[in-house]
Every structure is written in C-alpha cells, then in structure tokens.
Amino acid sequence: xxxxxxxxxxxxxxxxxxxxxxxxxxxxxxxxxxxxxxxxxxxxxxxxxxxxxxxxxxxxxxxxxxxxxxxxxxxxxxxxxxxxxxxxxxxxxxxxxxxxxxxxxxxxxxxxxxxxxxxxxxxxxxxxxxxxxxxxxxxxxxxxxxxxxxxxxxxxxxxx
Amino acid sequence: xxxxxxxxxxxxxxxxxxxxxxxxxxxxxxxxxxxxxxxxxxxxxxxxxxxxxxxxxxxxxxxxxxxxxxxxxxxxxxxxxxxxxxxxxxxxxxxxxxxxxxxxxxxxxxxxxxxxxxxxxxxxxxxxxxxxxxxxxxxxxx
Numbered sequence: 001x002x003x004x005x006x007x008x009x010x011x012x013x014x015x016x017x018x019x020x021x022x023x024x025x026x027x028x029x030x031x032x033x034x035x036x037x038x039x040x041x042x043x044x045x046x047x048x049x050x051x052x053x054x055x056x057x058x059x060x061x062x063x064x065x066x067x068x069x070x071x072x073x074x075x076x077x078x079x080x081x082x083x084x085x086x087x088x089x090x091x092x093x094x095x096x097x098x099x100x101x102x103x104x105x106x107x108x109x110x111x112x113x114x115x116x117x118x119x120x121x122x123x124x125x126x127x128x129x130x131x132x133x134x135x136x137x138x139x140x141x142x143x144x145x146x147x148x149x150x151x152x153x154x155x156x157x158x159x160x
Numbered sequence: 161x162x163x164x165x166x167x168x169x170x171x172x173x174x175x176x177x178x179x180x181x182x183x184x185x186x187x188x189x190x191x192x193x194x195x196x197x198x199x200x201x202x203x204x205x206x207x208x209x210x211x212x213x214x215x216x217x218x219x220x221x222x223x224x225x226x227x228x229x230x231x232x233x234x235x236x237x238x239x240x241x242x243x244x245x246x247x248x249x250x251x252x253x254x255x256x257x258x259x260x261x262x263x264x265x266x267x268x269x270x271x272x273x274x275x276x277x278x279x280x281x282x283x284x285x286x287x288x289x290x291x292x293x294x295x296x297x298x299x300x301x302x
Contacts, residue, residue, distance in 0.1 A: 009234030017221050021214035024189055032209055041194040041209070092261075120199060 028053045037049040040123045065095040067109035072121040091125040109136040116145035171286045176227035183219030196263025236291035243284040
C-alpha cells in the first residue's frame with residue numbers, strides 16, 4: 001500500500017469524525033462559549049436544583065444554620081479535618097449511595113464540598129443528590145482548602 | 161504477527177466492537193467525558209472539551225470500518241495510535257498517583273489502574289495485528 005493512500009484514508013476518517021462530532025454538538029459548543037461550563041462540565045439545564053456557590057454564600061449559609069454541609073472526600077481526609085458540623089459521604093463517582101445516608105427532607109439546603117477547585121467528587125455527589133430528588137443543592141467549589149484559608153469554623157482531628 | 165485469517169477476523173470483531181461500544185457510551189454524555197479528560201490534568205479545558213466531542217465519533221467510525229473492512233489500514237492505524245496515546249496517559253496517571261475515572265466507557269466508571277493498562281496492551285496487540293495484516297493483503301492485491 002502506498003504511503004500517500006494511507007495518509008489520504010487517515011485524513012478522510014479524521015475529517016469525517018471532526019465534522020460529525022462538531023455538528024451534532026453545536027448547542028453544547030454555544031453553551032461552552034457562553035461560559036456555562038466554567039466551573040464544571042455539566043449542563044445547568046439538566047440539573048436545575050444544583051447551583052455553584054462561593055465562600056461568601058457558603059459562610060452565610062453556615063451562619064444561618066439551616067443548611068447541611070456534606071463532605072464528599074475520603075473518610076481519612078474527613079477525619080483529619082472538616083467543616084464544623086459537616087457529614088461525610090465519601091464519593092468518587094462509582095459508589096452506590098443508599099437512601100439511609102441521606103436522612104434529610106427533600107427541601108433541605110445541602111452544601112456539598114470536597115478538597116477544592118481541582119476535585120470533582122462534590123459535583124458528582126451533587127448529581128446523585130439531584131437524582132434522589134433534593135431540590136436545593138449547592139456545590140461549594142472552593143471546598144475545604146478555601147474554608148481553611150478563610151479561617152472559618154472547622155473540626156480538626158481529635159475534636160470530632 | 162498472526163497470519164491466520166479466522167483469528168484476524170475475530171480480532172477485527174473484538175477491536176471494532178469494543179470501540180463502537182466505548183464510543184457510543186461517550187457520545188451519550190459528552191460533558192461527562194469532557195470532565196473525565198479534564199480530570200487527568202494534562203489537557204487544557206478547551207482541548208478536553210473539543211476532544212470529548214470528536215474522539216467518540218472517531219472511535220465509532222474506526223470501529224465500524226475495521227469490522228466492515230473499509231479503509232482498514234487507516235482505521236486500524238488510527239485505533240493503534242489512540243491505544244498508544246491511552247497507554248502513555250494511563251502509565252503517566254498511575255505514576256502520578258492520580259485516582260481518576262478513566263472515562264473509557266462513558267458513565268460506566270472504571271478507575272485507572274494496572275488492569276486497565278493490561279487491557280490497553282492486549283487491545284493494542286490485536287489492533288497492530290489487524291494493521292499489519294491489512295498492509296500485507298493490500299500489497300498482495302496490488
């Protein structure tokens with residue numbers, strides 16, 4: 001087989017994949033350009049009950065006292081330190097969350113967090129909560145790192 | 161390299177089938193796949209997003225072509241290239257100690273580990289056999 005023929009075939013397949021991939025996802029591309037997926041790749045339209053919040057709103061909801069903080073990090077990290085009063089639901093994406101782990105009324109404001117901006121387990125857990133029918137879910141994207149940096153109330157090893 | 165036509169036929173079905181299946185699962189949820197790629201912390205967000213839109217279609221298209229025997233040298237070469245890139249990515253991820261979902265089969269979570277590395281090596285071996293045999297049959301025909 002000639003090298004030129006091989007290159008031609010490769011180019012045809014690549015171009016075809018590119019054209020199909022782009023054309024069937026035009027609406028997603030528009031959303032991306034609008035900045036809809038700045039914090040995480042998920043569509044707010046698919047999960048209207050989930051909102052992203054910053055440190056100020058997280059602090060406000062903490063002081064208000066009516067929201068429940070959920071820590072989606074591994075148990076070891078949670079035991080080393082966590083937001084005061086938060087509940088640990090370790091989640092990496094594949095685990096099965098059972099109803100008993102979520103003994104809250106569906107209207108409760110749930111604030112999910114993990115390590116910080118780089119982690120995704122809070123978003124993944126938020127999606128599961130939305131599937132369970134919770135209506136007020138907040139993802140605190142700054143997470144544990146931002147909470148500690150802001151000097152807000154926390155529970156450290158040995159005092160939980 | 162394998163020369164037996166029946167075995168190569170099975171290889172084509174296995175490789176083609178795996179890539180069609182993997183591609184279709186990703187096509188169903190391009191945003192989740194974008195996030196999976198971004199979690200590797202290797203590509204920029206723009207590139208992760210673009211890859212997530214195009215790569216699944218490339219996998220499906222190559223899978224179909226490998227099974228049907230159309231553009232077989234190019235489709236098997238592209239799949240070998242993809243598996244080679246995945247191999248590097250998996251190895252680097254294991255060495256960096258990142259615990260991430262590989263994103264290989266859409267929402268069916270599978271973590272990056274040594275078993276995944278082995279699966280990738282086996283698939284690469286099958287695909288390279290398909291590629292070499294397709295070159296051989298082309299040169300015999302011409």
